[in-house]
Amino acid sequence: MTERETIEMDVVFVGAGPANLAAALHLKNKIREHDDLVDRGRKHARKIGDLEIAIVEKGSFVGAHILSGAVMDPIAIRELMPDFVAQGCPVDTVVTDDAFWYLTEKGSINAPIMPRPVKNKGKYIVSLSEVREWLGGKCEEAGINIFPEFPAAEVLYGENDAVIGVRTGDKGIDKEGNRKPNFEPGVDLIAKITVLGEGSRGSLAKQVMARLGLDERKEPQVFSLGVKELWEVPEGNFTEGMAVHTLGFPSDTRTYGGGWIYGLKNNAISVGYVTGLDYEDPLIDPHAEFQKFKAHPKIAAILKDGKMIKYGAKTINTGGYHTMPKLFANGVLLVGDCASMLNGQRIKGIHTAMKSGMLAAETIVGAFEHEDFTSNTLRHYAEKVNLSWIYDELHPVRNFHAAFQKGRWSALINTGLQFLTRGLAWGFMPKEHHVAGHERMEMLNGSAQGVRTDNGLGPNDHLRSERYRDLRFDKELTFDKVTDVFYGAVAHDEDQPSHLHVLDTEICATRCAEEYGNPCQRFCPAAVYEMEENAATGRRELKINFSNCVHCKTCDIADPYQIINWVTPEGGGGPNYKGM
Ligand SMILES: Cc1cc2nc3c(=O)[nH]c(=O)nc-3n(C[C@H](O)[C@H](O)[C@H](O)COP(=O)(O)OP(=O)(O)OC[C@H]3O[C@@H](n4cnc5c(N)ncnc54)[C@H](O)[C@@H]3O)c2cc1C
DSSP states (O other): OOOOOEEEOSEEEEOOSHHHHHHHHHHHHHHHHHHHHHHTTSSOSOOOOOOOEEEEOSSSSTTTTOOOOOEEOTHHHHHHOTTTTTTTOSOOEEOOEEEEEEEOSSOEEEOSSOOGGGOOTTSEEOOHHHHHHHHHHHHHHTTOEEETTOOEEEEEEOGGGOEEEEEEOOEEEOTTSOEEEEEEOOOEEEOSEEEEOOOTTOHHHHHHHHHHTTTTTSOOOOEEEEEEEEEEOOTTSSOTTEEEEEEETTSOTTSOEEEEEEEOSTTEEEEEEEEETTOSOTTOOHHHHHHHHHHSHHHHHHHTTOEEEEEEEEEEEOOOGGGOOOOEETTEEEOGGGGTOOBTTTTBOHHHHHHHHHHHHHHHHHHHHHTOOSHHHHHHHHHHHHHSHHHHHHGGGTTHHHHHTTOHHHHHHHHHHHHHHTSOOOTTSOTTSOOOHHHHOOOOTTOBTTBOOBTBOOTTGGGGSGGGTTOOOOSSSOOOHHHHHHHTTOBOOSSSOOSEEESOHHHIIIIIHHHTSOTHHHHOTTOOEEEEEOTTTOSEEEEEOGGGOOSOOHHHHHOTTOOEEEOOOSTTOBOOOTTO
């Protein structure tokens, strides 16, 4: 039995993303306002006083694991801190021009009128990692404790399944599971309220939702994977402040996907491609889709003679309002992406994440005022969300993503109709609305677009299929996964147990090889999964290069058998997205 330190806190926030950083800062401000009103006799309530607030973050610093486009809608940060620019928030590029391109295989059509969801003039192009570091600094100035390198590994429950805090991960365990000389047990952070702001497919949120049934009677969540590079290009290739969104190539009409190019200062460019993780073709490789996107003549011209400087990949929960779980239970609140707050039509979630955090903070003030940390008080959070502009923004686009599960053309007609009717679903929708992505993947049925599958598929065999026939990794414009991962500055101590738990590897070597050709090798954007031939048995078996993992969570989401469980590795491991 491991002896652990127990630390009593008032509120613990899991994850230092925009949702929780905004929540913690707003909480401090709101408590001060509340206590001030009580002191001045303007409010007849009990004072709350100084609360012990902690934010735990698995990355090596605040912002290490954050990857975003990112065009930030400033609506929420302006509410949090009206003078955020004067206070030094790193938002130095304003969107001055927008474009929307429909890409065909070699050409493009420039939309004469900008569709409203991708109109971004006046918003900010930011490095979300930098904005977070800055916001983290503001939290610390306000007296909030931030603990980087502290993954929350487990949820702690009390009576009646009330959440009473989290257990952080142990440090110093070797790959066989033995204690190393530097072993340090994780600590139990006991809190009156725990706020989960872990981002897309949070590993604790997943546990809590399953145990407390928070996603019952909700549509299944659907996700996309964003793959991104940061480039430096010669002056004149692309204008600072320009934001381009694309539809079409390289996605086929049955697959949800789209790209972006944003012009940052100093001739830097954010270029990326999003592929819906509800695709049907098991040969799809989102990283290869992105490389194809860059090779399109229109995009290649922008990147010409430039240099790739950073790489990253992360999932996005695109299901929207209908997939939002119940947002509270005794002792716990869910905020930001892990509560499905993202607007899938705009692919924007920074502002809604921050706003949800702020509404959670206001609910927490009420809970401390009444000293009631049960659902009786915490349910006000869900009411606040539904009375806020989050609802006004998400409800009219509630059917946006589901329509794409019927193909691009139906979806576009449907999007137009939804726009006119504030979101009503039409006949172009799939009957079931959202279907979980892993259920939509089709089997290979013995053929794979010209690739032999009789001995299963290896990690790169799909690159010989028709879909990727013209794709070459020239290491100038296009890169293979291993090279890209190097640019993600990913590091994990290799002498630790793998944090990617495959519950039954026999399925990988048998059924999955035959039925889907082991799609983990393709959907993972970091070359973590490889089917390697075992000389003794002659069959391909699974090898997991967990140290490449960029924490995108794609494997946990897209595996057709749902046997991959992503858990937190030792603190500090993972990508380093500084500046992304
Ligand atoms: C490729 C891409 C492009 C995007 N483009 C845009 C855009 O242009 N505009 C826009 O508004 N939005 C964009 N988004 C969405 C936006 O990034 C998210 O909506 C937003 O970051 C959500 O904030 P969050 O705080 O909920 O979660 P996150 O930003 O994901 O932060 C969660 C944090 O929690 C930490 N964490 C997770 N689990 C644990 C744990 N168990 N213990 C400790 N720490 C943990 C993570 O390391 C991370 O730091 C994009 C997203 C992606 C992936």
